[in-house]
Amino acid sequence: xxxxxxxxxxxxxxxxxxxxxxxxxxxxxxxxxxxxxxxxxxxxxxxxxxxxxxxxxxxxxxxxxxxxxxxxxxxxxxxxxxxxxxxxxxxxxxxxxxxxxxxxxxxxxxxxxxxxxxxxxxxxxxxxxxxxxxxxxxxxxxxxxxxxxxxxxxxxxxxxxxxxxxxxxxxxxxxxxxxxxxxxxxxxxxxxxxxxxxxxxxxxxxxxxxxxxxxxxxxxxxxxxxxxxxxxxxxxxxxxxxxxxxxxxxxxxxxxxxxxxxxx
Amino acid sequence: xxxxxxxxxxxxxxxxxxxxxxxxxxxxxxxxxxxxxxxxxxxxxxxxxxxxxxxxxxxxxxxxxxxxxxxxxxxxxxxxxxxxxxxxxxxxxxxxxxxxxxxxxxxxxxxxxxxxxxxxxxxxxxxxxxxxxxxxxxxxxxxxxxxxxxxxxxxxxxxxxxxxxxxxxxxxxxxxxxxxxxxxxxxxxxxxxxxxxxxxxxxxxxxxxxxxxxxxxxxxxxxxxxxxxxxxxxxxxxxxx
Numbered sequence: 001x002x003x004x005x006x007x008x009x010x011x012x013x014x015x016x017x018x019x020x021x022x023x024x025x026x027x028x029x030x031x032x033x034x035x036x037x038x039x040x041x042x043x044x045x046x047x048x049x050x051x052x053x054x055x056x057x058x059x060x061x062x063x064x065x066x067x068x069x070x071x072x073x074x075x076x077x078x079x080x081x082x083x084x085x086x087x088x089x090x091x092x093x094x095x096x097x098x099x100x101x102x103x104x105x106x107x108x109x110x111x112x113x114x115x116x117x118x119x120x121x122x123x124x125x126x127x128x129x130x131x132x133x134x135x136x137x138x139x140x141x142x143x144x145x146x147x148x149x150x151x152x153x154x155x156x157x158x159x160x161x162x163x164x165x166x167x168x169x170x171x172x173x174x175x176x177x178x179x180x181x182x183x184x185x186x187x188x189x190x191x192x193x194x195x196x197x198x199x200x201x202x203x204x205x206x207x208x209x210x211x212x213x214x215x216x217x218x219x220x221x222x223x224x225x226x227x228x229x230x231x232x233x234x235x236x237x238x239x240x241x242x243x244x245x246x247x248x249x250x251x252x253x254x255x256x257x258x259x260x261x262x263x264x
Numbered sequence: 265x266x267x268x269x270x271x272x273x274x275x276x277x278x279x280x281x282x283x284x285x286x287x288x289x290x291x292x293x294x295x296x297x298x299x300x301x302x303x304x305x306x307x308x309x310x311x312x313x314x315x316x317x318x319x320x321x322x323x324x325x326x327x328x329x330x331x332x333x334x335x336x337x338x339x340x341x342x343x344x345x346x347x348x349x350x351x352x353x354x355x356x357x358x359x360x361x362x363x364x365x366x367x368x369x370x371x372x373x374x375x376x377x378x379x380x381x382x383x384x385x386x387x388x389x390x391x392x393x394x395x396x397x398x399x400x401x402x403x404x405x406x407x408x409x410x411x412x413x414x415x416x417x418x419x420x421x422x423x424x425x426x427x428x429x430x431x432x433x434x435x436x437x438x439x440x441x442x443x444x445x446x447x448x449x450x451x452x453x454x455x456x457x458x459x460x461x462x463x464x465x466x467x468x469x470x471x472x473x474x475x476x477x478x479x480x481x482x483x484x485x486x487x488x489x490x491x492x493x494x495x496x497x498x499x500x501x502x503x504x505x
Binding site: 013017018021093096098104255 | 315318336337338339341343345351352355356360363364365369370371372
C-alpha cells in the first residue's frame with residue numbers, strides 16, 4: 001500500500017513541478033475565463049434576461065450566472081491540456097517510463113488523473129479569486145462546498161481526456177479534439193445559458209444540453225457555490241466518471257496493442 | 265526454478281502483420297546477451313512485450329521465475345529499462361527526474377536519495393544532479409538513463425538501442441559499463457542493437473530476423489572463423505556498421 005502512495009505522490013509532484021515551470025499555461029488558464037467574464041458577459045448582460053431559477057433566490061446579473069460555467073471551462077481546458085500532454089508524452093516516450101513501473105496501471109492512470117485535477121482546482125480557485133475582485137463573490141461555505149465538486153468534476157473531465165489520449169493517434173489530431181469535444185461540450189451546456197433559454201431557441205438543443213455531462217458538472221458546481229446539493233447532477237457526473245474511467249482503462253489496457261503500436 | 269529471463273513461444277501480430285513469430289530463448293544470471301537484428305526485425309516489439317507495454321498474442325515470459333503476464337507488478341519490479349527514445353522530462357533537473365523514477369519503484373525519502381546518489385556515482389554523474397536535463401549532452405543523458413534504470417537494483421537490465429546517436433567514445437564507455445555490471449552484480453543485460461561492434465565474443469548472442477530468432481548461442485561459437493559482421497550479413501542479408 002505504501003508504494004502505491006509513494007507512486008501517486010510522485011506523479012502529483014511531477015505534475016505540480018511542470019505546472020510551476022509552465023507559467024504561461026497558468027496565466028492562459030486565467031486569462032481565458034476572465035476575458036469571457038469581462039468582455040463576453042458585459043455584452044450579453046443587456047441582451048439576456050435571466051429569470052429566477054434554483055439555486056438563485058433573486059434576479060442575478062449574467063456575470064454571476066456564468067461564473068460556475070467558466071469554472072467548468074477552466075477544468076475542461078485543463079483536462080484536455082493534460083490529455084494533450086499525455087499524447088505528447090507517448091510520442092516522446094516518457095509515457096513508457098510510467099507504464100513500465102511495477103505499480104498497477106489502473107493506479108498509475110488514476111494518479112495521473114488526480115494530479116491533473118488538483119492542478120485544475122488551483123486554477124479554478126485562482127479564477128474565483130479574480131472574479132471576487134470583479135465583485136462576484138460567494139459565501140465562505142460555498143467556496144468550501146465547491147471543493148469536493150471540483151474534485152469530482154475534474155476527475156470526470158480528466159477521465160474523458162485520458163480516454164481521448166488513448167485513442168488519439170497523433171499529436172496533430174489534437175486540433176480535432178478542440179473542434180469536436182471542447183467547443184461542443186462547452187457551448188452545448190448550461191455554462192453560458194440556462195436550459196429554459198436554450199429551449200426557447202430549440203428543444204433539440206435543450207435536450208442535447210441536458211444530456212451533456214458537462215452541463216451537470218456545471219450545475220453541480222453552481223448549486224454547491226450556493227450551499228446546495230443537486231442530487232441528479234451528482235449522479236449524472238458520477239456515472240459519467242465511471243463510464244469515462246472504464247473507457248480510459250480499456251484504452252490503456254496492455255492487451256490492446258494499440259498503445260505500443262502508436263508509440264513505436 | 266529458472267533464475268533468469270525465460271521467453272517461451274512468444275508471438276505477436278499487428279493486425280495481419282506478424283511482428284514476432286514463436287520466439288523462445290533463455291538468459292541466465294550474470295549474462296550479457298546481445299539481441300542483434302536489422303531495423304524492423306522485431307526488437308522493439310520484443311522489448312515492448314518484455315516490459316508489458318502490451319501483452320503478447322501467445323507465449324510466456326518468465327522473469328526470475330515470475331510470470332510477467334500473471335504477476336506483472338512483481339515481474340516489472342525486477343527489470344530496469346533504458347528506452348530507445350529519451351524519456352526524461354527536459355525541464356526538470358536530473359535529481360527531480362530520478363526522484364520521480366525512484367518513486368515509481370516505491371523508493372522515497374532516504375532510501376530514494378541513497379539509491380540516486382549511488383547510481384549517479386557509479387556512472388560518474390553525481391555532480392550533474394542539479395542541472396536541468398535539457399542542458400546535458402546526448403552521452404550524459406544516456407548515462408543518466410542507465411543510472412535511472414539501475415536505481416532499484418534490478419535483476420535484469422533491458423537496453424533498447426541505447427547507444428544510438430552517440431559518439432564512439434561514449435558508446436564504448438556505455439557498452440563497457442553494461443558488460444561490467446553483469447559480472448559485478450550478477451545482472452542479466454539484454455542489449456538490443458543493430459551494431460555488431462558492440463557485441464563481444466563471450467556474449468550470448470540472439471539474432472532476430474523478420475520476427476524469428478535465427479541464432480542463439482555464444483557469439484564466438486556462432487561466428488566460428490568469420491567475423492560477426494560477416495555472419496550477420498550472411499544470415500540476414502543486412503549491411504552492418
